[in-house]
Amino acid sequence: MESLPSLIILSTHEKGGEDIVKGILELECVPEPSFVMDGIQCWQWEMENKYYTASVQLASVSYPECCMSWILTHGEALLVYCDSSKNDVLESLNSLTEKVGEFEAEVQLLVCDSCASEDSNVGLSRLKAQQWCISNGWELIELNPAVAETEESEDDDDFPESWGFKRIRQALHAHTWSNLNMKDSRGSRLNAVLQSVATVEDSSISSVHETDEVLYTRLAEMAVSDDKSEHNSDEQNCELGESVDPSLLEDCLHRYDDDFENLFSNFEHLKRTAASLPPEQRRDYAEKVAVAFWRAMGGDQDEVNDCDSD
Incomplete structure (x- = not known):
């Protein structure tokens, strides 16, 4: 199989990386992977925007500590799907990122379903998540942010921030993939x-x-x-x-x-x-x-x- 640059998807969430792949590809059901090896499943994504095209692998990695050679060879971006409803999510996140400490990706996305409210004693709040991201050079993306806060943002901001899988795709399109082909325009x-x-x-x-x-x-x-x-x-x-x-x-x-x-x-x-x-x-x-x-x-x-x- 042709060697393709890859988005490395790790997860502390019981749903796993397949749900992220399904959302990025905008499919109801995750298709059969195009490439499989021990601890790694890959789906090919044909990216295209008005500036370039690129063939990219969406690689769900179950045991990163056992696949570091492959990750270092193919990885160009990193996404971690975390369970923000757990109190120990930051400990799990730190443990997971330590396992790929050698991998320094230009794009690093921390994805969760929805951050807990600031006054909640359970789960990861947006403030704590953002503080972790700022300290470690990541971007926080919520797949389903609180509805009230989203509506308020759209009402008060002329240029509201994107969220969910739309924002994930935007961040990945903004990366200069090593095999991209610029369009003739x-x-x-x-x-x-x-x-x-x-x-x-x-x-x-x-x-x-x-x-x-x-x-x-x-x-x-x-x-x-x-x-x-x-x-x-x-x-x-x-x-x-x-x-x-x-x-x-x-x-x-x-x-x-x-x-x-x-x-x-x-x-x-x-x-x-x-x-x-x-x-x-x-x-x-x-x-x-x-x-x-x-x-x-x-x-x-x-x-x-x-x-x-x-």
Whole structure:
């Protein structure tokens, strides 16, 4: 069987990893596994979004301490399904994660059915779960959060957070899987980004809608940030609107090594740097950021040159 990157699914819950697989694949019944070995069952997932396709294994692992060689070879993401109704869930969770201590996944998801209320003496509360996740670098996802809190979130928040299997799929789609294939539309998207950076007027954007195109919107916004921005770029040692040595800007950008996740996580810093520049230099810097994202997503330099010539 072809070696595929895998989501490693562990469980302290009596339901087991098959329920997680069924939810991710959006199926009523879990299908027959595509691959089985001692302590491991795998189901192949053909991922596709508007940016890339990838073949991924959803691997339910029963005895991780006996399968570490396989996990280290194939694993790229980790999900632990825990029973939040148990008082000793954190002890079970710590014991389980210790067994895969060598496995350092870029995506780590702690999944439970629903956290206990804060005033309950039974089970794992959301506060304790979040504190554990923050301390250990995980993301908490509830499959069925309390209805009242969900409705309140949707009423009060213009951009409510996703939850359940929808959020799990979003987190997995955001990972840069080692075998992903970018779609052919990348060139036109890059061209659209560079065009928006080059032609947009010098005016502040009144609102930005969080859609799938948010990265491109933000790149364009970077080129036209209001000079009255309250953020200063202390690292650049300059006042708003003051021209900066281009080599300093290059050093600031190359600091992130063209790694997509690193670039995205430091986007606000890049944006503040752009806001500190005069309009002409700001556009040039925003274009360089767009190209850096393009390269980090696997784009070719030739296509960047083609866009420049256009």
